[in-house]
Amino acid sequence: MVAMHREYFGRGPGAAKSFVNDEMVVCVLSDIYTQVERTLIRAGQAEHVRQTRALHHRALEDEYKSRVERIMDRPVAAFHSVVHVDPDVAIEVFLLG
Numbered sequence: 001m002v003a004m005h006r007e008y009f010g011r012g013p014g015a016a017k018s019f020v021n022d023e024m025v026v027c028v029l030s031d032i033y034t035q036v037e038r039t040l041i042r043a044g045q046a047e048h049v050r051q052t053r054a055l056h057h058r059a060l061e062d063e064y065k066s067r068v069e070r071i072m073d074r075p076v077a078a079f080h081s082v083v084h085v086d087p088d089v090a091i092e093v094f095l096l097g
Helices: 002-009 035-042 046-059 061-072
Strands: 015-020 024-030 076-084 089-096
Touching: 002 061, 035 046, 046 061, 046 076, 061 076, 061 089
Parallel strands: none
Antiparallel strands: 015 024, 024 089, 076 089
C-alpha cells in the first residue's frame, strides 16, 4: 500500500501498518494527504477530498486488489477504503476469498 500510495499520490504515507488474518487484510496508513489536499481541508473542503479519494480508489480498485492477491496468493473478494481527516488516516480493507 505504501508503494501504491507513493505511485498514485506522489508521496507515500508517513507510516503504515498491516494486519492479516484468515479472512482479511487491513492496512492503516497515516499522514496520507498531499499538500494540495491539506490546503483544501483547511479551506473547509474535506468532503471534496474524501470524494476525490473515493473516486480514485474506485478507478484503481482492480489494481489494488491484484497487488494484494499476488502478495497473499489468494483472491480478493471485496475491497473497501475509507479516509479520515483528523486524525489523518486511511484504512484499506481487503476481504479474502
